Amino acid sequence: MHFGYDDRTAALLEQVSGFMDEHVYPAEAALKEQIERRERADDWSIPEAITEVREKGKAAGLWNFFLPGEHAESGGGAGPGAADLYRGAGLTNLQYAPIAELTGRSIQLAPQAFNCAAPDTGNMEVLHMFGTPEQKAQYLGPLMDGQFKSAFAMTEPDVASSDATNVETSIVRDGSDYVINGRKFYITGAMNPDCRVFIVMGKTDPSAERHRQQSMILVDRDTPGVEAVRGMHVFGYHDRDHGGHAEVRFTDVRVPASNLIGEEGKGFAIAQARLGPGRIHHCMRSIGVAERALELMCVRVKERTAFGRPLANQGVIRDWIAESRVRIEQLRLLVLKTAWLMDTVGNRGAHTEIQAIKIATPETVNWILDKAIQAHGGAGVSQDTPLAEMWAGIRTLRLADGPDEVHKNSLAKAELGKH
Structure with a gap:
């Protein structure tokens, strides 16, 4: 059992991390202001901060990481250059997992920057797997090129x-x-x-x-x-x-x-094929959300004093921090195991693990976000930190791509079937 990243993954992580330090994190404040302005004007256009960072991501060649290697072949019949146009980064799920986690640290900007944001990713995979050459030429190529969006x-x-x-x-x-x-x-x-x-x-x-x-x-x-x-x-x-x-x-x-x-x-079968990768992508990014929340919590409690000593010295706060680290590590290992199984035995063979991460991830990350919000006091539920919006997004994952209860019921049936 090997826990290190291969050379290609390590190199991409270094590139993506550098790109985020240089272009993504510095754009977060501008994005926040642009979103607030659009809300006042009832404007649904994509903010300039996202458009600009997408152009930079594409120019840097950090694009379409989400498409697994086994699907990254050309689609026939689309004319010259079709093979290049339809080819994603060709990463396995296991290689993509730490990159997707990194993008989760800036959930509004980073997935968009690399053309790895839902729902386009799932739609592109559907077209890759089931689309005709004509459908690929008309829709898949432009989506992978970032020319327009889909739903x-x-x-x-x-x-x-x-x-x-x-x-x-x-x-x-x-x-x-x-x-x-x-x-x-x-x-x-x-x-x-x-x-x-x-x-x-x-x-x-x-x-x-x-x-x-x-x-x-x-x-x-x-x-x-x-x-x-x-x-x-x-x-x-x-x-x-x-x-x-x-x-x-x-x-x-x-x-x-x-x-x-x-x-x-074939609609139901196609939906299931689409939702498997979508579920693990959400979970990968959610770990990045948890890491960012833990980081914000640690910084906050070292800056604040209550009842005569820093919050960081309060036993309950240290319990939250320790628990958060343990839960993140547990969750990451489960997600990586799921990614490895999807690569080696396919989505059907990884069905139990896909359900397990879909159940565990939102609940675990929401717990960490809740503690980070609590540590921030009133600021935690305000617009002054990203925590409240992170919480809303992760809480929604308990409904998106199938509610917890459906996954638990299916998982329990499979366990009962073994006995």
């Missing part, structure tokens, strides 16, 4: 979306087209003017077997009948750094049949 429309307000088979949006074949009707919400990035395409999940055959009723289809943002109704808040936050989360209505939206991803009835 993933699965969650619905009128059904329990923790069970993806519940989706009610209809996708009906009509001649050479499909016609889409339905309502989605919490569609991340959909308020962003640069969002040009949705991957929409709906039902093509409600009479089919339960897991064969759904399909996925590409819908251009400017297609008649697509309406972004409103931006949804998350604990009061607008999340304008990445285009918010929208309620979207599809009314008689007509798209070519060639926009279907894969085959009819």
Whole structure:
């Protein structure tokens, strides 16, 4: 068992760390001001700080780290240069894990800087795995090049979306087209003017077997009948750094049949293929959030005095700090084991571990954030530190990509099946 990083990972970590010191952390204050200005103006455009750091990340060649090596082959039929255009960094999940963790330390800026932010990453993986050559040329290439953004429309307000088979949006074949009707919400990035395409999940055959009723289809943002109704808040936050989360209505939206991803009835399977990498990417970044929170807590308690001695000398504070370090190390090892299994035996073979990290990560990181907030006192829940917004984002992960209870139920069933 070897715990060191290979040479390529170590070199990339050094590059990414240097880039963040030089370009990312210094831009955080400007991003905060730009987001606040956009909220006052109800402006959903991407802040200049993000645009600028993305240009620098791309110019430095620190781009598309998220795409695992086994998927980093060219997509045929897209013309000259297609192989280069469709090739990500070619890292394994294990190689990507510490890099993604590092980006989690500046969760609003760093993933964007390297074109490694959700939901684009998951959408690009879907197109890599299931897209036709034409779909790759029209959507995947530009997304990997950073020319525009995308959204993933699965969650619905009128059904329990923790069970993806519940989706009610209809996708009906009509001649050479499909016609889409339905309502989605919490569609991340959909308020962003640069969002040009949705991957929409709906039902093509409600009479089919339960897991064969759904399909996925590409819908251009400017297609008649697509309406972004409103931006949804998350604990009061607008999340304008990445285009918010929208309620979207599809009314008689007509798209070519060639926009279907894969085959009819494959939507649920495609969703599962998409969510596996998405879940571990969230967990990787969340460890970086925890590290940043612990760092902020340590700095804060060394600066403050209460009841005649520094907070850092209070036993309860030291307990929080020690517990935080132990929990981060435990969580990191579990995530790295999961990444290694995904690389060696595939997502299906790592199913138990993927569920385990999805359960453990938000709960663990929220515990650490809670202690960091407590150590900051009133400042911890204010806009003067990133802790409150970090807490809101991590708390949301207990719902995103499947709620804790669904993963626990599935994990328990698998354990019971062994006996």
